Amino acid sequence: MNQDKIKMREKLSFAMANFGNIPIMTLINGYLLIFYTNICGLSPAACATLFLIARFLDAINDPLVGFIIDHLPTRKMGHFRPTLILGTILCSVNFLLLWFGPMLSTSGKLAIAYVSYILLGVLFPVMDISLNSLLPVMTEDMKERNSLSTIKGLAYVIGALVIGVAAPLILGDTSNKQGYINLVLIMTAVIFFFSIIGTMGVKERVKPQMENSYSVKELFKILSQKPVYITFLAVLLYSIGSNIVNAANTYFYTYIFEDLTLASIITLITCVAVFPATMVIGNLIGRFGKKKMYAIGLALAGLAPIIRLLDVRSIPLLIVSVLIAGIGAGFAAPLNYGIQADNTDYIEVSMGIRAEGAVASLSSFVSKCAMGIGGAIPGYLLQLAGFDSKAAVQNDDVINVIVLCVLILPAIVNVVAIVIFSKGYPITKEKLNEQTYLLREKRSKAGISE
Template sequence: MSENAPHAEVATKNMVPWKERFAYSLSDFACNLSFQMVGTYLMIFYTDTFGISAAAVGTLFLAARIVDAFDGPFWGIMIDHTHTKYGKSRPYWLWFSIPFAVFCVLVFTTPNLSLTGKLIWAYVTYIGVDVLYSAVNIPITSILPSLTSNPQERVTLSTIRQFMGTAGATLITGITLGMVAFFGNGSTTSAHGWFIWALIVGIIVVIIFGFVFKNTHERVQTKSSRKSIPIKESLKALRRNWPWAIIIFINFIYWLGMQTRSQVTVYFFKYNMHDAGLASFVLSLQIVALVAVVVTPWTSKRIGKRNTMLMGMILAVVGQLLLSVGAGSLSVPMIIFATIVGYLGTGYVSGLIAVMLADAVDYGEWKNGVRAEGIVTSFSSFSAKLGMGIGGVITGWLLTSTGYVANHAQSASALHGIELNYIWVPLLGFALSGIALMFYHVDGIEKQMQSDLAVKHAKENAEDED
């Protein structure tokens, strides 16, 4: 029998049926319904509804990132130590979806408190939602290597997941202001409107995660995945794991740029363009990213995952440059066109990050003999939220330092601060991500790596049966 035969056999055996593909994709749909609402609207909710200054919000986001320095790896280690009849990653959706949804509601709740009390409430609820987000989101990535050993099937799964995740993000960012106004007697700053809408979203999220838990299965079982891995042993999977280091850096700097842009979108259209309603339309243009998401498997199969993501980063940079032209001339058509170009680019990027992290799990086992899905993929959540948090800090401090005053006409300096957040910080993040991709070379060794691992797993499974 040839060395590639075990690999082909395992890959065929571990194909994922369509019902399970759909269930897996809904995990990101649910996450984006809730956390995109937090990421996009929480800052303006805090400043324009709850009455907290932009600088205080920025400091809050930084404090949450310090907590993330521990909670991301903590959940990864917990996954590597979990061994249940449901698997290693899957049980976390059962255990933590309800607490996560509860905190997603609390973070948009406005109790009648002093300014100090408001800050304490914001710290507790936001850090709570952040920690619990890791508990349900890290398993989405950590389970991927266990769903299938077929590299192209992983791209397909991640593409479908990203399609639904983008659909969830588009839906929630497009309708939230309208729903808040609907429940808040026509006001987008209504505390009652924000609470009722967050409650509805939270209930939907819990129902979806129940469906995801019921209909996914961890079918790729290796010697490592069938036992708890000591922390010291799991950390060996990161040694000389350059693909992992590159993707974690990209995940950090890419989401820093995405966060600064998304959380000031409403500010930009409310104050710079004098049309807050246009923000919902522009945010809903994320739907064009689905075009790139759909063709990602085809593109990555022909030019490779690295080159597909690099193409996406270039499009994202071009979109930001065009956006600067539109902002300078206050041209709505140019801003819309630039946004479409940018979203096409980010559509290629987001879905491939999870796939490349799954490849990093394989690479860590191939190089170091340790398969640690939890610790390797947990840094995805940590790096993304670190980037988003620092993006929040940058936004808050820039708005404050340039003179932003909530619910008032802004000075030229404040308008410039909003524009810096909306255009130039994201552009820098996308450009640095593209440069980092030039050092990613896994595509060229993937076939050999998968073949070697298939032989290794087949041998281990045979030994366990004896």
Template sequence: MSQNVNASSGQQPENKPVEPHAKNMVPWGERFSYGLSDFACNLSFQMVGTYLMIFYTDTFGISAAAVGTLFLVARIVDAFDGPFWGIMIDHTHTKWGKSRPYWLWFTIPFAVFCVLVFTTPNLSLPGKLAWAYVTYLGVDILYSAVNIPITSILPSLTSSPQERVTLSTIRQFMGTAGAAIVTGITLTMVAYFGGGSTTSARGWFIWALIVGVIVVGIFAIVFKNTKERVQTKSSRESIPIKQSLKALKNNWPWAIIIFINFIYWMGMQTRSQVTVYFFKYNMNNAGLASFVLSLQFVSLLAVVLTPLTSRLIGKRNTMLVGMIMAVAGQLLLSVGATHLSVSIIIVATIIGYLGTGYVSGLIAVMLADAVDYGEWKNGVRAEGIVTSFSSFSAKLGMGIGGVITGWILSMTGYAANQAQNAGALHGIELNYIWVPLIGFALSGIALMFYHVDGIEKKMQSDLAIKHAKENAEQ
């Protein structure tokens, strides 16, 4: 069914309320539980994203170039695993819904691989590389299995655009808190369990095991307390792959957000994974890395303000403000790096995190809007395939960021656990400052072409009429 069932048919007034307001509201307990999903994901995957490269190079004994190649291979795999999980979600129909079952089925395997990836068996160099490939690819694939449902379930939790902003804000608040906690205390915990050494294999394993157990417990709560309440004709039947792909036809809001998700996370990844390198080698103060990473907590202020700001100036403009602040933070960071000024670096980091706080939470909301746009424009509602590219594009960006980092460090002469030459120090700085700046700037430019905010009211009204008509035919 295509867009010919909208208000222009003349059968119903454009703004006639079809669904009760209460149906679109999500109870606070469920809001909190939904937010916990990203808290759990970030506890585990931010640990992987932030610390795996330095774990591989400085603890496991793999070269930076080899790690970069591993990340590139993983991104090739992601070209298939992200859409695969999206298609699987679109074909899933259980008493628990379409998205929720994946937390029940795949959380434990994901947590197991999060531990294995920080395990250091006594192997030859080829054996270490094989172990790294198997465990990292396992983490990557299983991460998609538990993370894509976090985004794909959002359009099913509520059809209210503002309620989606609220849910995504809570999710981002919790996710940011999880990221800040794990990045802020990981080196301390590794040293605690590793006899005072941040390169201790034993310390990394024990801490990864603790995080894995916590993740499993949290996802059990998420599964129990969430509900897929928005039921449409499409959500009650399997959608053929060819049909689900129609949701992407001329879906420019989706294309823009997927591009932003890719280039934004590329920049974020290069910065986060070289933070330890930057403070260890460029600033000669490795201990400061944990403090700077923990400053992610300041982004929670922007996250809390996101619903209000988006109501006042729109979602697109709110995200654009965030991107501008992120660029400004990187420019100020370059001044701090040039003068080796800790105070300037801290101020720059705070500005940058405030900016990214506005960005991260709105990506999921705009993808939910893209689900609606695909149905409104093409008559096909395919939450799985539309939102699966969120995980794919984010991981592709993070992977390319890993490739860039690994190859730049290798080409500029990085050598683990020793004083670096001028070229290596410059390579670290490129990764920490300039690659992220390019990513944020390109994201801001792409946002200038996003125009959904202006048609959102009509789109939601038309879809409400369409869903009511379909439900009446059941």
């Protein structure tokens, strides 16, 4: 198993590749709605319809993109790294169009928004699915996988926190056009350079078995396996809740706290809880298993904000809630991709197929659906409440909608997600150990990657 040992330099490269993936969805989820309303002059309802239609249209292609990536020939550079580099280049260009197209155009802003937003849904999966497929092929060693899963989750947490701190400071306020220009240019550079350099520094060790490549018919059978669809449903619901919060949170700080820079301070406070939780999750997995720890993480991250209902303008309550939620995020984020890798192994054990791309495509699919639903809900509700992008102070109905979206609706969908995962996910700690043993025996007999 020496060849499965991964050096620190490669782990740092893996972290860089994942860090470079963060700005795209983080900025879109947190700032695109308010950018379209306050800078481009689009109505919240028009934006909501855009998010909903575009995301569902392009979400359909994600399993097909995963199928295509799985069936591409393996090159000298590897199976997934070439498509990751191509996807990074295309996504970087389209990311610029997504923001600058509607902002700089004198007419047809909504049409440009539709084209660039739908195009994102076609191009981002090439980058995202390739990235999410790397972990299962970098190593078979479960300890190394858990380490990479922790690194991946930590990179995502750090990336989100860095953007959460930097974006409000760069913007100044949500109606600052030059602030958006600076923010988008900086983040595009991060996407491009971190992703490319990180991708060049990792290796693919587990070679795909082309004789076991699967058909389109088998693709749907793969996606109907219980661990796969239970994970899909739980993560979809949790992500919808997160996207509702992300889309509405900027409005919360702008119109309820009346201080966008407070978001930066709160993000820094979140770090106090997230990083220790992320560092200890590996030991907790060994003791309690991934299933239990993931459910606990979802519960803490998803339900802690409810205490803010006692006083929505209370800074102390805000701090307490983000500290508790930060612990949950520190548990859940690293486990997302470790569970995905376990599901990939489950498919190999139960069907005899390696399908990294197909399983990873669900992450992109979930992201699209969650963005569509989670981004649309605040838009429609703000429109119904009478949101006025030119008003510094909003009416009570708008304030109530913002509170509803940030605190109440996410808690409801999170409860459903926790129940589905806790009751339905079949790969317990004991079954995972058995699954790992069976794979090692199979590959040892075949002389594969050992």
